[in-house]
Amino acid sequence: MARISAGLATSHVPAMGAAVDLDRTAEDYWRPVFAGYEWTRAWIAEAKPDVIVLAYNDHASNFSLDLIPTFAIGCAEEFPPADEGFGARPVPTVPGHPDLAWHIAQSAILDEFDLTIVNRMDVDHGLTVPLSMMFGRTERWPVRVIPIAVNVIQYPLPTSNRCFSFGEAIRRAVASYDKDLNVQIWGTGGMSHQLHGARAGLINREFDEGFLDRLTSDPSALRKMPHLELLREAGTEGIEMVMWLIMRGALGPSVVERHRFYHVPASNTAVGHIVLEPAGEL
Ligand SMILES: [Fe+2]
Numbered sequence: 001m002a003r004i005s006a007g008l009a010t011s012h013v014p015a016m017g018a019a020v021d022l023d024r025t026a027e028d029y030w031r032p033v034f035a036g037y038e039w040t041r042a043w044i045a046e047a048k049p050d051v052i053v054l055a056y057n058d059h060a061s062n063f064s065l066d067l068i069p070t071f072a073i074g075c076a077e078e079f080p081p082a083d084e085g086f087g088a089r090p091v092p093t094v095p096g097h098p099d100l101a102w103h104i105a106q107s108a109i110l111d112e113f114d115l116t117i118v119n120r121m122d123v124d125h126g127l128t129v130p131l132s133m134m135f136g137r138t139e140r141w142p143v144r145v146i147p148i149a150v151n152v153i154q155y156p157l158p159t160s161n162r163c164f165s166f167g168e169a170i171r172r173a174v175a176s177y178d179k180d181l182n183v184q185i186w187g188t189g190g191m192s193h194q195l196h197g198a199r200a201g202l203i204n205r206e207f208d209e210g211f212l213d214r215l216t217s218d219p220s221a222l223r224k225m226p227h228l229e230l231l232r233e234a235g236t237e238g239i240e241m242v243m244w245l246i247m248r249g250a251l252g253p254s255v256v257e258r259h260r261f262y263h264v265p266a267s268n269t270a271v272g273h274i275v276l277e278p279a280g281e282l
Pocket residue numbers: 012057059126189190240
């Protein structure tokens with residue numbers, strides 16, 4: 001049977017992707033950022049996931065105000081990198097896993113968790129930057145990916161609790177897939193940052209570190225966190241952290257923290273990264 005063996009969350013700052021693409025990761029500014037991912041690069045080379053279910057948000061690259069799915073699942077054979085205004089990133093096309101994706105769609109929808117099924121989708125930095133942080137520059141991604149696109153762009157957004165519950169539905173879906181697959185769940189975005197308005201440049205280390213703590217110590221408090229609290233404490237774009245709750249919800253009642261990294265700044269955001277594994281059974 002398939003199983004979710006680990007969860008990973010990370011910021012998806014576009015400039016981190018550019019640092020990889022332009023071979024600037026050893027520069028003084030970027031070295032401490034990429035050092036925070038070295039543990040994970042070694043860990044994932046050992047963990048060898050077959051599939052990553054990757055919750056991220058599209059930044060008006062594939063979707064637009066013409067079509068705003070709250071939760072969309074990519075069921076295609078592959079997902080090309082999106083042109084975000086300067087041409088597509090020079091990264092490989094992302095291979096999908098249609099069979100597991102359709103299984104998750106069926107399981108979640110019959111579990112009364114309605115998803116938008118997407119059979120053609122370009123994926124932007126929200127998905128490709130995390131892959132670059134874990135796998136570096138490569139000719140071919142070493143894993144298949146099922147993109148889960150979450151609307152955090154246009155109000156109304158899904159609640160923290162709904163995201164956490166969606167993670168739980170993904171966990172049930174993966175557990176009922178009858179092929180032996182090592183699956184990881186990733187959530188991307190955050191941490192605290194605000195790109196616009198009077199509070200542009202906002203960083204809230206205390207809130208971010210508390211959020212990282214509570215993923216392990218008190219996830220039930222995070223699932224009750226209202227949008228206004230996220231906006232007030234983490235900024236307008238910090239609300240991307242609801243996608244970390246999809247990751248956390250998919251890991252079951254308790255987890256062990258394997259790795260954590262927090263750094264300010266990267267571009268104009270706080271960078272956060274965490275690796276969790278389910279405690280007890282696998
Ligand atoms: Fe983003």
